Amino acid sequence: MTTSPVIYCAAPDCGKETTSSLKCPVCLKQGLTSVFCDQSCFKRNWALHKSIHNKPGVERYDPFPEFNYTGKVRAQYPLTPKRIVPDHIAKPDYSANGQPISEHVSDRSGKIPINSEDEIKQIKKAATLAREVLDIAAASIKPGITTDELDEIVHNATIERDSYPSPLNYYNFSKSVCTSVNEVICHGIPDKRPLEDGDIVNLDISLYHNGYHADMNETYYVGEKLSKQAINVVETARECLDLAIKHCKPGVTFRSVGDIIEKHAKQNNCSVVRTYVGHGIGKLFHCAPQVAHYARNKSPGIMKPGMVFTIEPMINAGSYKDISWPDDWTAVTADGSLSAQFEHELLITETGVEVLSARNEKSAGGAVKRI
Ligand code: MF3
Ligand code: CO
Numbered sequence: 001m002t003t004s005p006v007i008y009c010a011a012p013d014c015g016k017e018t019t020s021s022l023k024c025p026v027c028l029k030q031g032l033t034s035v036f037c038d039q040s041c042f043k044r045n046w047a048l049h050k051s052i053h054n055k056p057g058v059e060r061y062d063p064f065p066e067f068n069y070t071g072k073v074r075a076q077y078p079l080t081p082k083r084i085v086p087d088h089i090a091k092p093d094y095s096a097n098g099q100p101i102s103e104h105v106s107d108r109s110g111k112i113p114i115n116s117e118d119e120i121k122q123i124k125k126a127a128t129l130a131r132e133v134l135d136i137a138a139a140s141i142k143p144g145i146t147t148d149e150l151d152e153i154v155h156n157a158t159i160e161r162d163s164y165p166s167p168l169n170y171y172n173f174s175k176s177v178c179t180s181v182n183e184v185i186c187h188g189i190p191d192k193r194p195l196e197d198g199d200i201v202n203l204d205i206s207l208y209h210n211g212y213h214a215d216m217n218e219t220y221y222v223g224e225k226l227s228k229q230a231i232n233v234v235e236t237a238r239e240c241l242d243l244a245i246k247h248c249k250p251g252v253t254f255r256s257v258g259d260i261i262e263k264h265a266k267q268n269n270c271s272v273v274r275t276y277v278g279h280g281i282g283k284l285f286h287c288a289p290q291v292a293h294y295a296r297n298k299s300p301g302i303m304k305p306g307m308v309f310t311i312e313p314m315i316n317a318g319s320y321k322d323i324s325w326p327d328d329w330t331a332v333t334a335d336g337s338l339s340a341q342f343e344h345e346l347l348i349t350e351t352g353v354e355v356l357s358a359r360n361e362k363s364a365g366g367a368v369k370r371i
Contacts, residue, residue, distance in 0.1 A: 007020075009035065009036055011042070011044065012049075020035055020037050020038060021035070022035060022042060023035055023036075024036065060077065061078075063075055069336075070332050070335065072183075073184060074193070075189075075191055076191045079175075080151075083155045083175075085159060088162075089162055090164065092213070094169060095169050098169050100171070103286055106284055106287045106288070107288070111288060112288045112301050112304075114307060115282055115307070119212070119283075122210055123345075124347075126208070127216070130207050131216065133154055133207065134217075135360075136153060136157045137154045137157070137205070138363070141195065141203075141364070142195070143222055144194050145194065146192050147201070148191055151179070154177040155176040161209065162209065166285050170285060176190075178203075178217075179201060179202070179203060179204075181195070181199055183332045183339060184202075184332050184339065185276070186276055188329075189330060195223075196222065196223070198226070200220065200234055200338065200340060201222055202217055202218065203217060204341075206285065213281050213282065215281050215310055215343065215345055216357035217341055219234050219237060219238075221234065221365075226368065228370075229338060231370055232269070232317070232370060233317040233340045236264065236315050236340070237340035237341055238367055240265055240313045241343070241344060243260050243261070243264055244257050244311050245346060247260050248303060248346060248353040249303065249351070249352045250305055251303065252303045253301070254289045254299040254300070254309075257299075258296070258299070261293045261295075265313075269317075270315045272295075272313060273293065273294075275322050277293065278291030278311045280309045281309060289309055291309055303348045308345065308346065308348075308356070310344065310345050312341060313341065315339065315341070316339045317339070318336075321333070321335070344356075
């Protein structure tokens with residue numbers, strides 16, 4: 001049995017117990033609930049009450065008030081406590097202390113793994129599960145939901161599939177998914193910021209199942225207010241990845257992928273982020289090859305059957321330059337312009353390329369027409 005909690009009027013000069021259902025609409029949008037006895041309590045106290053909106057204090061606050069943010073997105077703390085992964089789920093080496101030692105060891109060899117048939121089978125299984133998780137989380141995107149709530153959805157859907165959320169504790173990353181809104185390029189930490197109508201948000205899902213990682217991401221439109229600029233950067237990023245994939249097959253150099261991506265980005269008045277790259281994946285979350293997304297890069301290596309890697313271009317509406325927030329994770333555009341990203345996980349086959357992270361008829365999101 002549950003009893004309903006006693007509710008007190010949020011008007012400082014009243015504070016009496018109330019059964020009213022009159023809630024401050026601004027608070028609701030910000031994930032808070034403030035109840036007032038009636039319109040009179042609400043109006044009389046509005047000047048005082050509104051000071052809790054978007055202010056450090058009661059329920060959420062900007063942890064970096066002195067930081068020179070480049071755009072309008074603000075970190076919204078407190079972060080929620082670390083989510084639990086049940087004991088029966090197999091965990092990658094870094095889950096305990098944050099250090100992916102096996103990746104350091106592999107990096108020293110510089111070799112691009114060639115996966116066996118059995119390894120490919122396992123990698124495909126992990127990718128199928130990650131696609132399910134991405135689609136579940138994407139279907140929940142709407143104005144008002146916080147990125148932390150999306151993290152909870154991702155975390156639960158991942159462990160329901162006997163998988164470990166790969167971001168969790170990777171170099172001490174504290175959440176189970178990366179959520180990157182508007183000018184955030186990548187590695188956004190889920191927090192208490194509610195999504196707003198007109199935002200764009202990238203969900204970057206990775207999981208570890210039965211000894212193999214999967215990794216994929218998409219950028220989604222939030223609500224109905226799609227701006228021309230948002231559509232251009234998101235659709236350009238989507239097309240850049242699709243064009244790059246068409247180009248993949250045995251014998252192709254990894255460095256040429258960036259030439260294709262940057263050409264298409266430029267044709268659409270966008271730029272390509274240089275700091276973050278695609279990567280090999282399988283037994284390790286990140287390994288060789290490195291796949292740079294910009295033109296005339298020097299990424300070594302040639303595509304061969306059995307190689308599995310990601311291509312994940314980050315495309316900016318303005319300058320390609322990035323900076324990081326004081327959390328040392330969140331990468332944002334230096335000029336505050338919008339940024340969009342798409343990531344697929346690819347297998348090189350004897351005859352071409354297979355997209356292991358492919359969308360299906362039920363996948364949320366997808367391309368829209370430019371306006
Ligand atoms: N999923 C990201 C990628 O595409 C890596 C995220 S690392 C994390 O490679 F620690 F931020 F989660
Ligand atoms: Co990746």
